[in-house]
Amino acid sequence: xxxxxxxxxxxxxxxxxxxxxxxxxxxxxxxxxxxxxxxxxxxxxxxxxxxxxxxxxxxxxxxxxxxxxxxxxxxxxxxxxxxxxxxxxxxxxxxxxxxxxxxxxxxxxxxxxxxxxxxxxxxxxxxxxxxxxxxxxxxxxxxxxxxxxxx
Numbered sequence: 001x002x003x004x005x006x007x008x009x010x011x012x013x014x015x016x017x018x019x020x021x022x023x024x025x026x027x028x029x030x031x032x033x034x035x036x037x038x039x040x041x042x043x044x045x046x047x048x049x050x051x052x053x054x055x056x057x058x059x060x061x062x063x064x065x066x067x068x069x070x071x072x073x074x075x076x077x078x079x080x081x082x083x084x085x086x087x088x089x090x091x092x093x094x095x096x097x098x099x100x101x102x103x104x105x106x107x108x109x110x111x112x113x114x115x116x117x118x119x120x121x122x123x124x125x126x127x128x129x130x131x132x133x134x135x136x137x138x139x140x141x142x143x144x145x146x147x148x149x150x151x
Contacts, residue, residue: 007063018065018122030072030118033062035099037110043092044100047136049143051085051100052110054117062086062099070121070146073103075113080106083146084117090128091135104143121149 007015007027014023015031024030035054044051056062066087073080082103088094101117123145129135 012063015063016065018067018125020064020069020119020122024120030120031064032116032118033060033099034114034116035060037113037115039111040098040100041092044102047132047139049102049136049139051102052115054099054101054115056099062097064119065122066097066126068123068126068142069119070123070149071101071117071119072150073101073115073117075103075106075108075110075115080104081147081150082106083123083142084119085126087126090126091132102139102143104147121146123149 011023011026014020014026020031033054033056035056037052038055040051040053064086067085069084069086071082071084073082080103082101084099084101086097086099088096089098101115123142127138129138
């Protein structure tokens with residue numbers, strides 16, 4: 001069983017405020033989560049950005065503010081760069097927290113695997129878009145920014 005990690009008040013404030021850089025500096029390492037990859041509604045794939053939908057264990061809550069983040073994750077001993085969206089997916093009229101990871105240059109099946117994802121930079125707040133085309137355009141910009149931040 002995974003034991004929850006205890007953080008100081010200052011670290012929790014930085015995480016919940018979306019200041020991932022400050023939180024990582026205070027911790028001396030990247031904030032990370034370990035979560036099971038589960039099936040979603042496969043929208044990311046149809047938009048050209050396949051995502052791994054993560055299901056966190058109940059005793060390991062997600063502490064970061066909703067938004068888009070530059071991340072890395074290791075799959076079969078290969079480290080991939082990527083981006084994560086954490087939030088309720090307002091464009092899709094979502095109501096509950098989802099965490100979706102798009103790993104750059106990854107092809108394959110992650111279903112049933114447990115991923116360890118490291119969060120390094122917050123790119124932007126979560127936002128509702130008027131159309132899927134606007135969402136895709138923003139995701140392209142997010143990917144460019146994630147690659148810049150992770151380089």
